[in-house]
Amino acid sequence: xxxxxxxxxxxxxxxxxxxxxxxxxxxxxxxxxxxxxxxxxxxxxxxxxxxxxxxxxxxxxxxxxxxxxxxxxxxxxxxxxxxxxxxxxxxxxxxxxxxxxxxxxxxxxxxxxxxxxxxxxxxxxxxxxxxxxxxxxxxxxxxxxxxxxxxxxxxxxxxxxxxxxxxxxxxxxxxxxxxxxxxxxxxxxxxxxxxxxxxxxxxxxxxxxxxxxxxxxxxxxxxxxxxxxxxxxxxxxxxxxxxxxxxxxxxxxxxxxxxxxxxxxxxxxxxxxxxxxxxxxxxxxxxxxxxxxxxxxxxxxxxxxxxxxxxxxxxxxxxxxxxxxxxxxxxxxxxxxxxxxxxxxxxxxxxxxxxxxxxxxxxxxxxxxxxxxxxxxxxxxxxxxxxxxxxxxxxxxxxxxxxxxxxxxxxxxxxxxxxxxxxxx
Numbered sequence: 076x077x078x079x080x081x082x083x084x085x086x087x088x089x090x091x092x093x094x095x096x097x098x099x100x101x102x103x104x105x106x107x108x109x110x111x112x113x114x115x116x117x118x119x120x121x122x123x124x125x126x127x128x129x130x131x132x133x134x135x136x137x138x139x140x141x142x143x144x145x146x147x148x149x150x151x152x153x154x155x156x157x158x159x160x161x162x163x164x165x166x167x168x169x170x171x172x173x174x175x176x177x178x179x180x181x182x183x184x185x186x187x188x189x190x191x192x193x194x195x196x197x198x199x200x201x202x203x204x205x206x207x208x209x210x211x212x213x214x215x216x217x218x219x220x221x222x223x224x225x226x227x228x229x230x231x232x233x234x235x236x237x238x239x240x241x242x243x244x245x246x247x248x249x250x251x252x253x254x255x256x257x258x259x260x261x262x263x264x265x266x267x268x269x270x271x272x273x274x275x276x277x278x279x280x281x282x283x284x285x286x287x288x289x290x291x292x293x294x295x296x297x298x299x300x301x302x303x304x305x306x307x308x309x310x311x312x313x314x315x316x317x318x319x320x321x322x323x324x325x326x327x328x329x330x331x332x333x334x335x336x337x338x339x340x341x342x343x344x345x346x347x348x349x350x351x352x353x354x355x356x357x358x359x360x361x362x363x364x365x366x367x368x369x370x371x372x373x374x375x376x377x378x379x380x381x382x383x384x385x386x387x388x389x390x391x392x393x394x395x396x397x398x399x400x401x402x403x404x405x406x407x408x409x410x411x412x413x414x415x416x417x418x419x420x421x422x423x424x425x426x427x428x429x430x431x432x433x434x435x436x437x438x439x440x441x442x443x444x445x446x447x448x449x450x451x452x453x454x455x456x457x458x459x460x461x462x463x464x465x466x467x468x469x470x471x472x473x474x475x476x477x478x479x480x481x482x483x484x485x486x487x488x489x490x491x492x493x494x495x496x497x498x499x500x
Contacts (some may be wrong), residue, residue: 082208088200088215089197090259096219096220096260098159098256100226100252101256103224103227104227104249106228106355107352111348113175113425121339122460122500125456125462128387128433129451129456132448135448136449136452142437143444145195150201151196151198152263156496157188158190158239159192161184164188166253167250171249187323190448193440197436198437200216201428209425210422212370213424217362217417217421218367219318220366225363231245231352241310312433313432314430317489325449327329328446329450332458333451337468339462340355340396348376353407358416361412363454364413367383368417370421370422373422375427379426379489383419383421383485385418385422387477387478387481389419392480393412393474396470397466424440
């Protein structure tokens with residue numbers, strides 16, 4: 076009996092969601108224990124934790140911009156495979172590390188892979204999809220991705236009990252799902268049809284037609300590049316509204332420092348390693364459970380309102396961690412903080428996708444992810460150096476800034492909307 080599935084759930088959406096599930100299971104098995112590994116095992120100060128994660132995001136941000144441009148004019152599947160392959164190599168380097176500079180190198184290689192794969196993967200996710208379903212697509216993908224972020228730490232928690240709290244064995248186990256994710260990329264399919272014309276997504280369906288092919292022998296055949304790569308013609312600018320949106324989200328990223336510092340705060344409040352991992356699992360449970368509903372909601376109501384709700388969750392997480400003294404409060408606070416990731420990650424990508432012309436999806440996603448990744452680099456550096464004994468000042472500053480931006484989006488975010496929302500069929 077054939078199983079019916081929604082039209083938006085294409086083979087590539089399902090396959091790339093599986094790839095992300097495996098890779099995130101590997102990454103998030105490591106992530107909650109890395110701050111403790113760096114500080115308690117390798118003897119690095121808190122500033123190094125912020126610097127390592129900030130530098131890793133910075134490395135990713137540079138490659139995201141370049142990969143976004145390449146994704147519009149070359150094989151997306153190859154870039155995706157290269158990105159996931161580098162991520163697996165980075166995890167192997169971390170498993171071999173005996174000093175914090177090796178962890179820095181491994182994280183940078185890992186994040187370089189993330190930078191290479193992100194934009195082409197997100198562009199391929201939306202290929203052939205109706206604009207009214209993009210929130211669902213990105214929400215489903217983030218749900219699968221964050222489900223891996225639940226499974227990975229849960230496996231790590233069980234392994235910690237088996238190996239007596241040693242962290243090093245977990246680093247080796249994480250290599251396995253990372254390699255499996257690279258192998259699964261082989262199932263991704265990329266069509267090689269004629270490139271579509273660069274049109275604004277708000278045009279009606281009858282206006283979205285591919286550029287006619289040149290008559291035979293009339294002129295030398297053009298490469299598979301989009302119209303913006305024609306010799307002597309400058310690349311078309313991204314729509315002004317999209318540039319404003321990317322700028323606003325990039326400014327927010329300056330106060331969105333890496334979650335590793337939040338986990339370090341939980342550890343400093345008195346949670347043991349197992350408790351930190353358990354709290355991080357709760358965060359990812361909320362992230363996984365809310366990602367698809369938040370994405371689907373953003374297909375029906377203005378996305379700036381969903382994103383603003385995510386910023387309120389962000390403020391609850393940061394302000395809460397900055398003010399509490401009892402470590403038991405870490406668990407409900409990180410559970411609420413999961414709402415931030417669910418309401419902003421996939422929704423932000425869908426928001427950018429809805430404003431980007433069809434032929435510039437890779438470039439738009441690359442610029443968006445690159446600039447926000449660069450902002451996280453800056454945030455990781457300033458928060459790490461300002462951390463002090465407990466990190467309260469950076470947490471309170473960032474939480475307050477998120478509340479201000481949430482209010483701004485509620486009041487003026489409609490000016491960054493793509494078009495009136497319509498229900499997907």
